[in-house]
Amino acid sequence: MQSKTFVAGLAGMAFLTTLLGSGPATGRAPATRDESAGKRLARGKRLYNGAGACVACHGTDGRPTVPDAPDLTDADWQRQRTDEELSKSIANGKGTMPAFKGSPADIEALVAYVRSLAR
Numbered sequence: 001m002q003s004k005t006f007v008a009g010l011a012g013m014a015f016l017t018t019l020l021g022s023g024p025a026t027g028r029a030p031a032t033r034d035e036s037a038g039k040r041l042a043r044g045k046r047l048y049n050g051a052g053a054c055v056a057c058h059g060t061d062g063r064p065t066v067p068d069a070p071d072l073t074d075a076d077w078q079r080q081r082t083d084e085e086l087s088k089s090i091a092n093g094k095g096t097m098p099a100f101k102g103s104p105a106d107i108e109a110l111v112a113y114v115r116s117l118a119r
């Protein structure tokens with residue numbers, strides 16, 4: 001009888017743990033992961049053409065308007081860069097490209113948008 005109570009107790013605890021562990025308060029994934037791909041892309045496009053002023057050097061479609069900028073529409077070039085490399089370059093700047101002072105979610109959105117420019 002005693003062991004049955006023990007087992008029931010364990011099951012109850014497991015249930016409670018599951019209940020508590022699945023609440024939104026645990027926040028294991030960063031908030032940006034909850035942003036749908038479409039929303040992230042739209043945010044990236046807005047920043048690219050707006051606050052980031054990326055469009056000034058990278059053109060509306062990713063074709064550079066300054067001589068030393070890479071062609072962002074070049075799918076082969078894109079494959080040679082990881083998302084981490086792109087994030088770092090955008091956040092810290094590279095060569096004559098200025099650093100973009102944005103939130104991690106902004107940077108993530110810009111990388112997503114840059115990826116969408118590949119043809």
Ligand code: HEC
Binds near residue numbers: 048056057085098
């Ligand atoms: C003043 C012009 C200028 C602006 C503004 C600019 N870039 Fe650039 N960007 C460049 C140049 C030049 C390079 C090439 C840097 C190098 O390789 O030395 C570059 C490189 C890049 C790269 C490739 C980085 C790599 O790791 O090779 C990405 C991605 C990029 N820019 C995205 C952006 C985004 C997104 C923005 C807006 C937040 C932006 N750029 C704003 C000029 C600019």
